[in-house]
Amino acid sequence: MRASRFVVLFAALIGLLASVPATRAQDRAQDADAAFAELASDNFNRIEAGITALASSGAPTAAPALEAMADGRLFFSPARQVFWKDKAGATFDAKTGAAVSEAPGGLRPVRVNNRIRRALDAAVGSLTLMSPDPAKRRAAAESVFKSRDATAIPALDAALGKESDPAIKKLFAQARAAALLANADAPEGERIAAVDVLAERGDQDVLGLFNTVKGNAPASLKVKVEAGAAAIERRMKLLEGVQNAWYGLSLGSVLLLAAIGLAITFGVMGIINMAHGEMVMIGAYTTFVVQEVIRTSFPALFDWSLLIALPLAFLTAGAVGLVLERTVIRHLYGRPLETLLATWGVSLILQQAVRSIFGANNREVGAPAFMSGSTEFMGVAVTYGRMWIIVFSLLVFAALFVVLRATSFGLKMRAVTQNRRMAAAMGIRTPWVDALTFALGSGIAGIAGVALSQIDNVSPNLGQSYIIDSFMVVVFGGVGNLWGTLFAALSLGVANKFLEPFAGAVLGKILVLVFIILFIQKRPRGLFALKGRAVEA
Amino acid sequence: MTTFLKTLSAAALAGGIALTSFGAYAQNTIKVGILHSLSGTMAISETTLKDVMLMLIEEQNKKGGLLGKKLEAVVVDPASNWPLFAEKARELLTKDKVAATFGCWTSVSRKSVLPVFEELNGILFYPVQYEGEESSKNIFYTGAAPNQQAIPAVDYLMENEKVTRWVLAGTDYVYPRTTNKILEAYLKSKGVKAEDIMINYTPFGHSDWQTIVADIKKFGTAGKKTAVVSTINGDANVPFYKELGNQKISAKDIPVVAFSVGEEELAGIDTKPLVGHLAAWNYFQSVDDPTNKAFIEKWKAYTKNPKRVTNDPMEAHVIGFEMWVKAVEKTGTVDTTAVIDSLIGVSVPNLTGGYSTMMPNHHITKPVLIGEIKADGQFSIVSQTAGLVVGDEWSDYLEGSKDLIADWRAPMSCGNFNVKTGKCGGAGK
Numbered sequence: 001m002r003a004s005r006f007v008v009l010f011a012a013l014i015g016l017l018a019s020v021p022a023t024r025a026q027d028r029a030q031d032a033d034a035a036f037a038e039l040a041s042d043n044f045n046r047i048e049a050g051i052t053a054l055a056s057s058g059a060p061t062a063a064p065a066l067e068a069m070a071d072g073r074l075f076f077s078p079a080r081q082v083f084w085k086d087k088a089g090a091t092f093d094a095k096t097g098a099a100v101s102e103a104p105g106g107l108r109p110v111r112v113n114n115r116i117r118r119a120l121d122a123a124v125g126s127l128t129l130m131s132p133d134p135a136k137r138r139a140a141a142e143s144v145f146k147s148r149d150a151t152a153i154p155a156l157d158a159a160l161g162k163e164s165d166p167a168i169k170k171l172f173a174q175a176r177a178a179a180l181l182a183n184a185d186a187p188e189g190e191r192i193a194a195v196d197v198l199a200e201r202g203d204q205d206v207l208g209l210f211n212t213v214k215g216n217a218p219a220s221l222k223v224k225v226e227a228g229a230a231a232i233e234r235r236m237k238l239l240e241g242v243q244n245a246w247y248g249l250s251l252g253s254v255l256l257l258a259a260i261g262l263a264i265t266f267g268v269m270g271i272i273n274m275a276h277g278e279m280v281m282i283g284a285y286t287t288f289v290v291q292e293v294i295r296t297s298f299p300a301l302f303d304w305s306l307l308i309a310l311p312l313a314f315l316t317a318g319a320v321g322l323v324l325e326r327t328v329i330r331h332l333y334g335r336p337l338e339t340l341l342a343t344w345g346v347s348l349i350l351q352q353a354v355r356s357i358f359g360a361n362n363r364e365v366g367a368p369a370f371m372s373g374s375t376e377f378m379g380v381a382v383t384y385g386r387m388w389i390i391v392f393s394l395l396v397f398a399a400l401f402v403v404l405r406a407t408s409f410g411l412k413m414r415a416v417t418q419n420r421r422m423a424a425a426m427g428i429r430t431p432w433v434d435a436l437t438f439a440l441g442s443g444i445a446g447i448a449g450v451a452l453s454q455i456d457n458v459s460p461n462l463g464q465s466y467i468i469d470s471f472m473v474v475v476f477g478g479v480g481n482l483w484g485t486l487f488a489a490l491s492l493g494v495a496n497k498f499l500e501p502f503a504g505a506v507l508g509k510i511l512v513l514v515f516i517i518l519f520i521q522k523r524p525r526g527l528f529a530l531k532g533r534a535v536e537a
Numbered sequence: 538m539t540t541f542l543k544t545l546s547a548a549a550l551a552g553g554i555a556l557t558s559f560g561a562y563a564q565n566t567i568k569v570g571i572l573h574s575l576s577g578t579m580a581i582s583e584t585t586l587k588d589v590m591l592m593l594i595e596e597q598n599k600k601g602g603l604l605g606k607k608l609e610a611v612v613v614d615p616a617s618n619w620p621l622f623a624e625k626a627r628e629l630l631t632k633d634k635v636a637a638t639f640g641c642w643t644s645v646s647r648k649s650v651l652p653v654f655e656e657l658n659g660i661l662f663y664p665v666q667y668e669g670e671e672s673s674k675n676i677f678y679t680g681a682a683p684n685q686q687a688i689p690a691v692d693y694l695m696e697n698e699k700v701t702r703w704v705l706a707g708t709d710y711v712y713p714r715t716t717n718k719i720l721e722a723y724l725k726s727k728g729v730k731a732e733d734i735m736i737n738y739t740p741f742g743h744s745d746w747q748t749i750v751a752d753i754k755k756f757g758t759a760g761k762k763t764a765v766v767s768t769i770n771g772d773a774n775v776p777f778y779k780e781l782g783n784q785k786i787s788a789k790d791i792p793v794v795a796f797s798v799g800e801e802e803l804a805g806i807d808t809k810p811l812v813g814h815l816a817a818w819n820y821f822q823s824v825d826d827p828t829n830k831a832f833i834e835k836w837k838a839y840t841k842n843p844k845r846v847t848n849d850p851m852e853a854h855v856i857g858f859e860m861w862v863k864a865v866e867k868t869g870t871v872d873t874t875a876v877i878d879s880l881i882g883v884s885v886p887n888l889t890g891g892y893s894t895m896m897p898n899h900h901i902t903k904p905v906l907i908g909e910i911k912a913d914g915q916f917s918i919v920s921q922t923a924g925l926v927v928g929d930e931w932s933d934y935l936e937g938s939k940d941l942i943a944d945w946r947a948p949m950s951c952g953n954f955n956v957k958t959g960k961c962g963g964a965g966k
Contacts, residue, residue: 072912113909113919114698114813118789204758211760247747352576360580361804362775374783381751383783456744457772461578465742500748505739506709
């Protein structure tokens with residue numbers, strides 16, 4: 001009797017002790033349940049509230065569900081039950097976190113818009129600050145920095161204590177400073193200290209934050225923030241020159257690529273080739289075809305697709321050029337107006353042919369991993385794609401230079417263009433040299449197409465947008481001179497980009513054209529005119 | 538040089554690509570003209586519209602035609618060449634004697650054919666969103682006027698994203714310039730200061746967006762929520778969006794709302810970096826409605842391509858065609874004058890689950906939808922106007938046009954009636 005009473009008492013005591021954490025866990029679970037119900041709503045306000053509630057519930061089921069939502073893998077059933085799928089496609093019940101053997105029918109993705117995405121970023125950010133994956137911690141720090149969410153400060157403090165990577169630690173400190181500075185209720189001393197931490201980062205995001213805070217900050221903080229903003233603006237002003245030069249170089253390299261093939265066909269051979277742009281387009285479409293084949297048959301090779309496309313584009317465009325020279329252009333040597341009309345007709349035929357084969361719509365050419373993304377260099381955004389195009393254009397230029405100067409074909413080519421009859425007398429088969437030279441120029445245009453497919457539309461009209469620019473570069477640089485083409489392309493690119501901020505894109509382009517017209521009046525043979533008898537021939 | 542080239546192109550294409558007509562019902566058919574570019578720069582957008590019209594006509598013929606006669610499509614190719622549009626329109630009206638024409642995309646092509654349709658008393662259904670400031674007796678505008686697209690989009694950003702700083706970026710021609718003028722006036726009427734509006738124009742086919750995107754990024758650091766309203770046209774959009782992705786401007790920071798980017802345009806882009814950027818239209822393929830689903834099915838079957846997408850101007854042609862069929866059935870004749878009169882007030886189901894009605898100003902009622910780009914190139918609809926919006930041909934926000942109205946019903950029958958002076962033809966400029 002006694003013993004049993006004791007047992008009851010003991011059991012009750014244990015129950016009492018256990019129930020404290022049990023109810024807390026229960027509360028959490030209930031909070032989370034209610035939050036999940038909100039996520040299944042059609043109303044964005046309720047969904048946002050659900051995310052915030054879920055993030056602060058502390059329930060272990062919250063993080064995977066929110067991460068799934070950020071990836072678009074969170075769904076709800078007609079009965080408003082919430083499920084998420086992992087990347088392999090298996091379904092899990094969001095409330096329990098348990099796998100579901102069979103996904104219920106009629107699942108709809110949870111609705112998101114930009115506001116929800118921002119809330120989601122902030123929530124996932126504060127939940128993954130302690131993630132074992134450093135990349136995730138870095139991303140978490142960035143999203144908390146952007147959300148400036150004051151409720152994340154305790155989590156940041158905890159994370160700061162544990163973090164061992166100094167770079168990530170710095171990011172955490174900056175995120176914490178941003179959250180403090182943006183929070184009007186934070187103590188003024190801490191906010192002032194936060195300005196220093198942020199001023200060190202000193203990028204455009206910080207400038208944005210400073211400008212936001214400036215409006216309603218107490219006097220002492222305001223002075224500090226304004227000084228910080230002014231310092232960032234000063235530095236950005238200084239960087240503007242560097243940035244314009246870089247953008248100009250990038251535009252110049254595109255011009256160079258587009259024009260370099262023309263420097264051969266028009267510059268060296270003197271053929272006004274209006275179908276030059278279409279050779280570029282053929283190169284771009286070759287890239288598209290190569291990528292399609294790789295996508296369907298050899299997906300592992302995707303990063304190599306551009307390298308594979310290069311020789312193929314050269315051969316395809318070169319072959320088209322060869323056919324064009326043999327069938328049309330060779331009958332028209334020495335008749336520039338007829339050549340112009342004929343090649344222009346050919347360009348229309350090629351465009352319409354491509355339109356009939358591939359359709360009028362743009363085709364998607366993907367960027368391999370090493371060409372996508374960007375990095376920040378001294379505050380200037382440097383995109384990898386553009387950087388590689390600069391490198392590539394210079395490589396093409398160098399290769400062409402070597403071909404012209406150091407190979408026997410180059411020698412014959414120069415001989416034929418300088419004195420055709422003498423070259424023929426020396427036993428050079430001039431018609432074949434003509435054909436191969438034209439094919440070489442076309443092939444190089446094809447290579448340019450591979451690069452341009454990365455930054456422009458792959459559509460039948462691709463070539464049209466480059467033909468005028470190409471002629472402009474070659475004429476400005478001096479017909480028949482490769483160095484002139486290089487110099488003209490880069491200087492026109494840089495001039496254009498320095499004019500654009502003041503004059504706007506439309507007027508900037510017009511100003512450049514006016515300049516070239518005036519320049520050609522003064523020096524009709526361009527920047528680097530060929531001298532000697534070759535000119536008269 | 539360029540004029541020379543242009544004339545040459547016109548001649549070459551006019552000669553090269555002659556008209557194609559379908560079917561051999563020489564005697565007892567009703568001819569319908571299709572005036573869309575099948576070659577040249579605009580072919581990218583307009584070819585689809587030609588296909589839609591052929592599908593609609595084929596379908597109508599399966600239902601027994603119109604007034605007991607078969608419909609016959611007359612397809613001509615104006616080759617993206619504005620003067621050629623006028624020539625081809627004249628050919629359709631005088632040589633083929635079409636009962637109605639469906640066509641044009643750019644505003645300049647419409648402006649080029651407008652005098653022809655007025656002179657020869659034809660009917661043109663124009664399916665594309667445009668800048669307004671026009672109403673012709675012979676043109677029926679089934680695309681959106683600025684108040685059916687641009688203004689609701691700006692309202693959405695103001696309310697939902699709390700945007701207070703605006704970049705108006707457009708291609709340098711009439712549609713973006715007029716739309717931006719209207720938007721600028723509208724924003725100022727809402728209390729936005731001049732220094733919070735940045736206006737930027739670029740040439741057609743602009744492909745180097747580095748400087749402009751960097752400028753936009755800088756403009757967005759003023760500590761106010763910034764958005765871009767894009768009237769960038771056609772091909773220039775792809776490099777623009779690519780550059781936004783490159784410079785890591787996500788829709789969460791600076792959203793871009795576009796008026797010329799639809800499902801068709803997104804088909805050529807990797808849309809993953811664009812998720813969340815917005816577009817405003819009156820129709821999206823993702824509209825969850827049985828009529829829309831049936832239409833998409835039909836379209837995919839007709840084109841034999843399960844990946845083909847539908848878009849807003851296609852819906853406009855569907856509405857326009859239904860309206861014309863209904864008006865012809867009502868009058869019992871294809872006589873242009875009678876059909877023009879009876880088109881006003883005709884109401885047909887649109888593809889978003891409602892009815893669109895032709896108003897006396899020759900514009901139609903439409904719902905306005907705002908969609909966010911999804912990773913699969915479709916749009917998730919984040920906002921829809923509660924009711925239908927009536928197209929406002931003369932903007933209320935422009936000095937020269939706010940007193941003008943159009944009403945093509947009998948007593949007034951005027952495209953630019955000035956309510957202040959009480960006179961027709963009183964353009965206040």
